Amino acid sequence: MTTPVPGPATDPDSAAASQAEISDEIASIAKEYVAAGVVEISPRHDYPPYRSSILRHPTKAPQQVDPEGIELWAPVFGQLDVDPLESDLTIQHRGEPVGERMIVTGRVTDGEGRPVRRQLVEIWQANAGGRYIHQRDQHPAALDPNFTGMGRCLTDDDGHYRFTTIKPGPYPWKNHHNAWRPAHIHFSLFGTEFTQRLITQMYFPGDPLFALDPIYQSIVDQDARDRLVATYDHDVTTHEWSTGYRWDIVLTGSHRTVFEEDEQ
Amino acid sequence: MTAPGIEQTPTPGQTIGPFFGFALPYDGGGELVPPTRPDAIRFHGRVLDGAGVPVPDALVELRQTAPDGSVPRAAGSLQRDGYTFTGWGRAATDRTGHFQFSTLRPGGGSPFFALAVFARGLTDRLFTRAYLPGAAPAQWPSLEAAADDRGFVFDIRLQGEAETVFLSYR
Numbered sequence: 378m379t380t381p382v383p384g385p386a387t388d389p390d391s392a393a394a395s396q397a398e399i400s401d402e403i404a405s406i407a408k409e410y411v412a413a414g415v416v417e418i419s420p421r422h423d424y425p426p427y428r429s430s431i432l433r434h435p436t437k438a439p440q441q442v443d444p445e446g447i448e449l450w451a452p453v454f455g456q457l458d459v460d461p462l463e464s465d466l467t468i469q470h471r472g473e474p475v476g477e478r479m480i481v482t483g484r485v486t487d488g489e490g491r492p493v494r495r496q497l498v499e500i501w502q503a504n505a506g507g508r509y510i511h512q513r514d515q516h517p518a519a520l521d522p523n524f525t526g527m528g529r530c531l532t533d534d535d536g537h538y539r540f541t542t543i544k545p546g547p548y549p550w551k552n553h554h555n556a557w558r559p560a561h562i563h564f565s566l567f568g569t570e571f572t573q574r575l576i577t578q579m580y581f582p583g584d585p586l587f588a589l590d591p592i593y594q595s596i597v598d599q600d601a602r603d604r605l606v607a608t609y610d611h612d613v614t615t616h617e618w619s620t621g622y623r624w625d626i627v628l629t630g631s632h633r634t635v636f637e638e639d640e641q
Numbered sequence: 642m643t644a645p646g647i648e649q650t651p652t653p654g655q656t657i658g659p660f661f662g663f664a665l666p667y668d669g670g671g672e673l674v675p676p677t678r679p680d681a682i683r684f685h686g687r688v689l690d691g692a693g694v695p696v697p698d699a700l701v702e703l704r705q706t707a708p709d710g711s712v713p714r715a716a717g718s719l720q721r722d723g724y725t726f727t728g729w730g731r732a733a734t735d736r737t738g739h740f741q742f743s744t745l746r747p748g749g750g751s752p753f754f755a756l757a758v759f760a761r762g763l764t765d766r767l768f769t770r771a772y773l774p775g776a777a778p779a780q781w782p783s784l785e786a787a788a789d790d791r792g793f794v795f796d797i798r799l800q801g802e803a804e805t806v807f808l809s810y811r
Contacts, residue, residue: 418650418651419651419653420653420765430763432690432692433690434762434764435804436691436800436804437806437807439768440808441808441810447705447747449712450704453727454718457716458716458719458720489649499664501665503660509663511662511663513659563655563661572768576759577654577655578656593655601650604650604652605653626652627649628651
């Protein structure tokens with residue numbers, strides 16, 4: 378592996394490359410991946426088309442270890458931690474936010490298909506115009522005084538989560554010239570063990586920006602990428618109120634036996 | 642819907658991105674115990690990139706045993722009451738790439754702080770351990786935190802010659 382040289386190419390805000398150059402890099406990595414014929418289910422840490430990854434990815438393979446003691450136990454969150462109202466991102470201010478109201482729901486399971494019960498799910502997102510409330514976001518789209526874009530909930534006894542929110546818009550960023558992120562919602566998840574911690578992004582079906590986006594494409598396997606795309610579900614959609622999307626999340630396998638869990 | 646017992650392929654991770662600051666960090670996130678408590682220690686360090694430049698937009702999460710070596714399984718990390726030790730905390734790095742936790746000394750056989758690291762530019766989370774001085778296994782001397790006047794210091798180097806040893810769980 379070569380050591381990257383710091384310079385303009387690694388300045389996340391330099392926006393030096395064109396979309397065509399980025400797309401060429403994405404295509405050539407995809408071609409090598411298919412030729413190698415080894416399935417990869419996680420994003421690559423080393424993915425140069427995503428410029429700010431260049432100096433922020435480890436160059437050595439991780440050390441394989443058996444989880445020990447504390448790593449076998451996720452933090453516990455309870456009713457005190459999360460107000461049930463926090464799962465509705467449309468009621469955090471005095472008025473209705475602008476945009477398409479939608480419900481996002483799904484189930485969190487572990488690698489063996491067991492539900493992750495009563496565990497914390499956190500989301501954050503841009504508003505309908507593609508603007509984050511975060512100060513660093515200087516994209517000149519309107520802030521919505523009625524939308525913050527952050528929510529939390531606990532999964533139910535069968536691992537289900539449910540949020541009411543607004544469909545986020547796509548937004549420009551400075552990875553390269555005319556770079557746009559596909560619309561997405563950030564998700565933060567815990568399992569039953571520390572080892573299962575996951576932060577990821579949920580996307581919407583058929584987004585025309587998928588092929589152009591080096592963050593989405595940092596997962597080089599198409600089937601793996603598809604796992605981040607929600608499904609429109611008319612049974613979740615409600616009459617004269619909101620559209621509905623379904624997205625299930627699978628965490629890595631757990632190491633503790635069910636017996637140990639029952640001992641709680 | 643999938644039946645229990647059948648192995649499922651995990652959902653891939655994605656970068657935490659640049660805009661988590663208004664959503665994930667929260668008041669008291671890094672204070673597992675109040676810093677004024679007599680037995681409170683500080684666990685802190687910096688997150689650095691491959692050029693040695695501090696990473697101001699990283700998030701570090703910590704999980705640890707209690708001083709007696711037990712695994713804390715109490716709720717309340719998001720709404721701390723000042724007395725319950727949950728053994729979990731979350732701290733974003735500041736402008737200088739520095740993160741800090743106010744906590745208790747972990748106990749047990751080979752005590753360590755289990756860490757999960759996220760950052761803009763980091764496509765997926767990283768795991769590592771910061772062992773107390775003298776507790777690291779022989780093959781990972783670099784995974785030892787250093788003692789300082791109020792606790793322990795441990796820098797996380799995402800890349801480079803002194804790159805942190807990151808872990809992958811079997």
